[in-house]
Amino acid sequence: MENKTKALLCKKSIAACVLLSIHGVALSSSSKLEDLPLDALVDVASLEDLANMVITDTKTAQSRDTVTQNIVVQLREDMDRLPAGNRNISELMRHVSGQFVNVLSRNDANWGSYAGLGPKYNSYLLDGLPVDSFVDTMSLDPWALERIEAHKGPASVLYSNFLTMDFAGNEAPLAGTTNLILKERIEETMTRVEAGYGSNDTVSTRAYHQGRVDNLSYFAGAGTEDSRYEQYGADKSWLQTVEDPDYRKSKLYGKLSYAFDRTDHTLSLFAHHTRHDGDMGRPNRDFDHRYDLLNLHYTNQLSDSLNLQFKAGERRYERQFDNDNYPASLDLLSISETRQRLRPMDLTLNLRHRGNALLTLGVDHQTVDYRTGNSSNDVHARENRVDGRSTGFYLQEKVQLDNWVLRAGIRRNTIKHDYDLLGSQAPSVSGAEWRENLWSIGARYNISPTLAVYTNAGSSFMAPAAKQIGGTITNIAADSGQIANPGLDVENGTGTDFGVEWQPAPDLSFGARAFRNRISRAIVDTVVSAVPSQAIAINAANLTATGIELDIRHNPTGNLGWFANLTASRTRIEDPGNSDQDGSRIPFAPDRVANLGLMIYWPQSVRISAYYHWVGEYFDSTSRSAQMRLGSIGIVNMRLEKALPPIGDYSASLFVDINNLTDRRHDLPFGFIDPGINGMAGVDFRF
Amino acid sequence: MCRLAGFPRPFVTAAFWFALLIAPLCHSADRTLEAKIKAAYIYNLAKFVDWPELPPDAVNICVIGSDSIGAMLNDLANRQIKNRSLKVHLGAGLNPGTCQLLYISRSASDWRDILNGVEGISVLTVSDRDGFARKGGIVGFYTEGGKVKLEINPEAARKANLRISSKLMELARSAP
Numbered sequence: 024m025e026n027k028t029k030a031l032l033c034k035k036s037i038a039a040c041v042l043l044s045i046h047g048v049a050l051s052s053s054s055k056l057e058d059l060p061l062d063a064l065v066d067v068a069s070l071e072d073l074a075n076m077v078i079t080d081t082k083t084a085q086s087r088d089t090v091t092q093n094i095v096v097q098l099r100e101d102m103d104r105l106p107a108g109n110r111n112i113s114e115l116m117r118h119v120s121g122q123f124v125n126v127l128s129r130n131d132a133n134w135g136s137y138a139g140l141g142p143k144y145n146s147y148l149l150d151g152l153p154v155d156s157f158v159d160t161m162s163l164d165p166w167a168l169e170r171i172e173a174h175k176g177p178a179s180v181l182y183s184n185f186l187t188m189d190f191a192g193n194e195a196p197l198a199g200t201t202n203l204i205l206k207e208r209i210e211e212t213m214t215r216v217e218a219g220y221g222s223n224d225t226v227s228t229r230a231y232h233q234g235r236v237d238n239l240s241y242f243a244g245a246g247t248e249d250s251r252y253e254q255y256g257a258d259k260s261w262l263q264t265v266e267d268p269d270y271r272k273s274k275l276y277g278k279l280s281y282a283f284d285r286t287d288h289t290l291s292l293f294a295h296h297t298r299h300d301g302d303m304g305r306p307n308r309d310f311d312h313r314y315d316l317l318n319l320h321y322t323n324q325l326s327d328s329l330n331l332q333f334k335a336g337e338r339r340y341e342r343q344f345d346n347d348n349y350p351a352s353l354d355l356l357s358i359s360e361t362r363q364r365l366r367p368m369d370l371t372l373n374l375r376h377r378g379n380a381l382l383t384l385g386v387d388h389q390t391v392d393y394r395t396g397n398s399s400n401d402v403h404a405r406e407n408r409v410d411g412r413s414t415g416f417y418l419q420e421k422v423q424l425d426n427w428v429l430r431a432g433i434r435r436n437t438i439k440h441d442y443d444l445l446g447s448q449a450p451s452v453s454g455a456e457w458r459e460n461l462w463s464i465g466a467r468y469n470i471s472p473t474l475a476v477y478t479n480a481g482s483s484f485m486a487p488a489a490k491q492i493g494g495t496i497t498n499i500a501a502d503s504g505q506i507a508n509p510g511l512d513v514e515n516g517t518g519t520d521f522g523v524e525w526q527p528a529p530d531l532s533f534g535a536r537a538f539r540n541r542i543s544r545a546i547v548d549t550v551v552s553a554v555p556s557q558a559i560a561i562n563a564a565n566l567t568a569t570g571i572e573l574d575i576r577h578n579p580t581g582n583l584g585w586f587a588n589l590t591a592s593r594t595r596i597e598d599p600g601n602s603d604q605d606g607s608r609i610p611f612a613p614d615r616v617a618n619l620g621l622m623i624y625w626p627q628s629v630r631i632s633a634y635y636h637w638v639g640e641y642f643d644s645t646s647r648s649a650q651m652r653l654g655s656i657g658i659v660n661m662r663l664e665k666a667l668p669p670i671g672d673y674s675a676s677l678f679v680d681i682n683n684l685t686d687r688r689h690d691l692p693f694g695f696i697d698p699g700i701n702g703m704a705g706v707d708f709r710f
Numbered sequence: 711m712c713r714l715a716g717f718p719r720p721f722v723t724a725a726f727w728f729a730l731l732i733a734p735l736c737h738s739a740d741r742t743l744e745a746k747i748k749a750a751y752i753y754n755l756a757k758f759v760d761w762p763e764l765p766p767d768a769v770n771i772c773v774i775g776s777d778s779i780g781a782m783l784n785d786l787a788n789r790q791i792k793n794r795s796l797k798v799h800l801g802a803g804l805n806p807g808t809c810q811l812l813y814i815s816r817s818a819s820d821w822r823d824i825l826n827g828v829e830g831i832s833v834l835t836v837s838d839r840d841g842f843a844r845k846g847g848i849v850g851f852y853t854e855g856g857k858v859k860l861e862i863n864p865e866a867a868r869k870a871n872l873r874i875s876s877k878l879m880e881l882a883r884s885a886p
Contacts, residue, residue, distance in 0.1 A: 379884075
């Protein structure tokens with residue numbers, strides 16, 4: 024019985040049982056697998072897991088030892104094991120070296136950094152199509168995901184920028200890209216229900232069902248969360264709460280995947296809807312957000328050597344905020360609306376030729392329709408209306424020569440903006456267009472089956488977003504938001520890395536990766552004023568981020584696994600024309616990040632997962648005179664889980680998540696505050 | 711004790727001693743684990759191969775030879791594959807022609823005769839014999855760097871009228 028309940032617990036945590044090694048499965052995680060019955064193993068380990076494969080480097084499954092880039096995989100069961108205090112998918116990546124995840128609150132986005140660069144230099148993908156790293160990571164339900172691949176280093180040849188005009192603007196895969204991969208082929212019918220109660224009167228429920236009828240695989244899920252969250256915001260700031268902020272989230276999603284005549288000829292459609300409403304802790308700061316997402320994916324293996332994929336999607340983001348005039352008045356002043364619709368699509372061909380060589384070529388296209396408005400005293404005013412489109416043609420070749428893997432690729436990309444309205448006025452410039460040629464190269468040398476070195480380099484570019492050009496405020500003396508800067512220019516980036524992977528024993532692995540990212544004419548959001556809260560985007564000359572990541576993972580026994588990693592980076596802004604920011608550090612990028620994770624099986628089918636997360640010093644602005652020093656904080660998060668003895672096909676486990684165990688309340692950017700110790704307890708049923 | 715600049719002393723100290731304590735506990739994978747991985751592979755192989763015709767109610771996996779993989783596969787009997795129940799048949803007396811997947815263990819000395827017996831029939835042959843996929847079999851296991859890997863002979867699969875998923879082909883080495 025003990026072994027069986029442990030196996031059921033293992034199903035919830037493949038990381039514990041199968042994949043603690045960054046090198047994946049097979050015999051590399053032997054000691055964990057020894058205790059896992061085959062019956063449980065085949066449930067938790069897919070073919071890709073068994074074969075230790077990743078797909079993000081070529082858009083088709085590839086064995087790790089043929090991939091030049093460093094790609095870290097988080098599996099669905101990893102996600103179940105990790106406490107995520109803000110219910111944000113990006114938090115599931117916070118222990119990956121090189122990443123700093125900084126989710127500001129349960130209602131706000133991740134303002135973290137990647138390899139020394141700010142949040143807009145790492146893109147997010149959903150099955151290879153771009154999604155918003157700020158919005159979709161706090162919207163999507165991780166139960167829909169099979170795995171997450173964190174691709175480190177430049178990926179701008181195969182993946183386009185995300186054209187979002189919101190938040191910090193476009194997102195480019197220069198420092199890396201994070202690919203959220205949905206479940207596809209369902210083999211087993213399963214229903215899963217979870218309910219929990221936690222700090223701040225948080226009530227959470229989730230339900231999920233998957234199955235297959237003949238060639239049609241399907242899954243569907245729903246979830247709700249209600250809470251009276253913690254108060255935050257600096258005194259007299261636009262963010263300050265005067266009462267506990269309420270929020271409600273509800274999600275509904277589903278996917279259909281039909282296999283035609285064979286398993287590699289499929290058509291799938293995924294839809295996800297999130298409604299997120301509540302108030303920001305003041306009587307007239309209500310909000311109502313609706314996010315909808317569609318992903319269509321057709322794939323067909325046309326011959327033994329030729330594979331075709333077509334992907335298309337739609338992302339709709341609608342946000343509505345009530346505004347007051349705090350601190351002068353709590354009365355309703357206006358209602359602001361933001362509506363954005365993006366439609367990405369991609370057509371890719373993979374051609375295997377001359378043995379193991381793989382040619383990837385394709386075209387992607389993206390459109391964006393961005394509108395903002397403001398209503399006051401029943402008068403509606405349009406503020407911004409912008410259309411944009413991007414088209415890219417790309418080609419990448421990867422060849423394997425004995426122990427060498429060589430990769431090279433190019434992209435021709437065009438981005439065009441049309442400005443109808445900026446800052447409530449017809450702009451003097453009706454549009455802008457940029458044409459850029461990008462490149463990427465990489466090499467890997469497998470010195471032995473357990474030791475490899477690799478290096479990569481690539482270029483990227485980012486066009487200014489309309490919001491950065493046109494701003495979001497009209498009254499600079501009183502309004503909070505983004506100040507207009509029509510003189511913004513495009514920025515160019517290059518990224519390089521060099522790393523080594525070493526697996527001296529089947530259950531022990533080391534990794535080291537050095538990186539250098541440089542951005543010319545970089546666009547940086549800098550805080551101008553705290554009250555009112557105002558930021559402006561500027562071309563801050565050149566940014567350089569260099570650093571090193573060190574990883575170790577080890578699972579010495581079937582009941583113990585641990586990992587540790589350190590990321591040390593040095594960032595610098597060169598702007599001789601501006602002494603206030605020349606020589607300062609890149610905002611939101613800490614100088615050090617360290618993680619220590621430990622997973623222990625105790626008797627009676629109890630599992631403890633504990634994580635220590637240390638963040639070094641970082642700043643919220645490039646301006647020395649206005650910047651705020653943040654970080655230098657260590658947080659302990661943990662999850663306790665107890666699997667109950669199964670009854671027939673029914674299984675259940677109790678869980679307790681404790682975030683910030685040592686109650687280290689600390690400041691976050693933009694006046695947000697970490698709430699200190701908080702937790703959630705619940706039960707997870709499966710049948 | 712060295713201290714890394716910028717990191718808190720407790721973190722560095724804990725990480726160092728923990729690594730020191732745990733490192734000697736490394737040990738190699740044993741053969742039971744290897745058999746378990748191979749059995750999991752076999753189960754997955756059945757999902758990613760298309761047969762021209764399947765029995766209406768079962769997918770039959772047959773095991774010839776004496777090793778632990780057959781016994782392990784028995785644990786997976788009656789699972790659903792391709793909307794059919796997985797049936798596992800063990801022993802030398804079975805008729806390979808009735809199998810969809812035939813695992814021939816290393817101990818089966820008459821493996822060539824068995825292969826000849828299923829020639830032209832849609833049977834996915836799998837073995838961990840050295841060079842199996844290069845000697846007429848369809849899928850062979852081999853071990854490299856402590857990892858179980860696959861070698862697939864696409865020509866043999868074609869002759870057996872089997873369609874192997876591109877996903878499976880991507881992870882395997884092609885046998886010449």
